[in-house]
Amino acid sequence: MKKVTRIGMTLVEIMVGISILVTFLLPVMGLFSMNNRSNEFSESWVVAMDMANNIMERLISEDVPFLAIDEQGYGGGTATLSGRTQAEFLDSRGSLNFASFDLKSVLGGNGGTYKTDADGDRIISRRGTDYKILFYAGVYKENGATNPDTSLSPGGGSRTIRLKRNANPGGELTFSYYPNPWFDAQNDCALDFSASLSGLAADSTGCRVTNVRPINPYKQLSGASAGKHYSNNASDPMGPNYRFGFPSPGTTAFTDGHSAPNNRARENAADEILDEILLDRPYQPRYDDKPTHHRHDADGDGQDDGALMKIVLGIKWSPRGLGGAGAAREDQEFWLVSFKANLARDK
């Protein structure tokens, strides 16, 4: 009779096996746990960045009108360390109405009301975590205190975006440009058409014969050639009797929209030879560097609305779970900075 031997699974063997398994499993469980916490942490960051991206995209787009943002209009909530309060959306500004834009939904509010926490900050809850939205804004406006331009008045006329022409590059946002295209009174000349066309010959400077003729940007305001689009070469085109700006044919309007004569004395800007000019060129174009300020007043309060807005957006949250050594995780913050242009026109 064959004897059956049952060997291989003694109690001792089982005990040893279990102890070995526990020895492996304990650190593995620890690694799994840490990985889980790490994934939760990363996920909270991804949610925060996605939230910030969506909010900022809408803020700088035309979905949110520039003038609908009140830079420090939000009562309550977290102020910055420098004391700046948060921005808020306006329902109206002057004659402009923004109620239909549903702007408060940009920051996660429902039905026009914000969900706020105990600090008064606006929050969005995702997957059991409250994300605090911190929204700060500031506008680059005309520096009227030190460099006002009293010649500009808001409202009226056909242009409501006006240029303050003596802007201060160090004290306000300026937009500079060269206005005079390729006309040099030293090298080029224009023809005085007060004389008859027939029998016209070279004038005393020979400019008609020897020099090719560029576009003449000047219009003579007075004298025998008043209303003509060129000078008689004897006078300085930049003098008070001339103005630049290409004329619209058949009208007395000028392309820069200005009604008063514009000359060097009024602009208070001498021609500057800047380092961009290629001095090895035989032709020396004439440049007037014009720093202007975009002055816009859509709400008619007599103040500049500003051309550019800085937006600082922060998301603050407390991640779930514990960190290293079983300690609670510290609050996390994610910040974005961007800018928004005022592209509105009143008319």
Place this chain on the structure above:
Amino acid sequence: MRPSPINKQKGFSVLVVIMIGMTLMAFAIIMMQTGGESKERVFEMRERLQSLFVAKGGQQHALAKIRSLPTQFYDAVAYAIGKNPYYDFTRCLDMDTNPGPMFFTGTVTVTGCPQTGANPPPPVVSRTGQWNLTPQDLRFDGPMATHLNRFIKDIRTSYPENGFQKVVHINSTAHNDLAMGPNWRDPFSGDYILERIFVFGSQGAMSYTTESVMISTRGYVKRDDMISPVTAGASSGAKNLTRVYLRYSTSQAGSGFDEMVDMQVSNQEKFNFGQEFDSTLASAKRGEVVTGVYEVRRGDD
């Protein structure tokens, strides 16, 4: 009768347990590595997003200026490609007031208008030789692009230069910000600049009222000196938000690995991301580019 060797199964379960345990350990290590890489990606995404919005801010700045000075911008663009922005197709060629569509880049004879005066209208005024488009002009870097380059020069942060107070800037140190007020600190330091402008018009093109331009702005964000504008730090000042990602830390406490710390990089084993970050921490910055295509025309007057 001796038992068959195949019947000797003593201790086999121990071997099985060991194998299972090692397999589990391998899985755990792989998961840990994957988790570490995902966190690395999260920090890269953070930097990219911050730089991207700084660059978008540059685009907005460009739009603000173009909106304010459309005529000047269009004229500058037209000159840059050798076009006369003032040529009026509804009027006859006139050597003084309407000298033709292309006046810097060659000659074009326009016929069809009645001749007046003793001298017939000449061909389009041209400046031959030095005024043909140079290779620099073709890159929008020559004399023809002078007006255009002046127009875009101040579309940037940290302007004006040469000792003036900067108007638009992003700075995490306390400063008088013309938009945000005195003693303001941005959450990080950064810059944007209008890096490149490209005009799609070509010599001989017949569009004289509009042009298409491509504007590229680049935004930079510095990796160090990131602070919180709202949270005070342990000592006076703002909370430091400069993050250094460390997969391993020399200061292991409790179960071991600290995922995120505010500390100097000091551990011996670093990954490529950490090494680059550490060696160039003070000046390292990430840049992103945003490009937009716009149609420009002379403004309403």
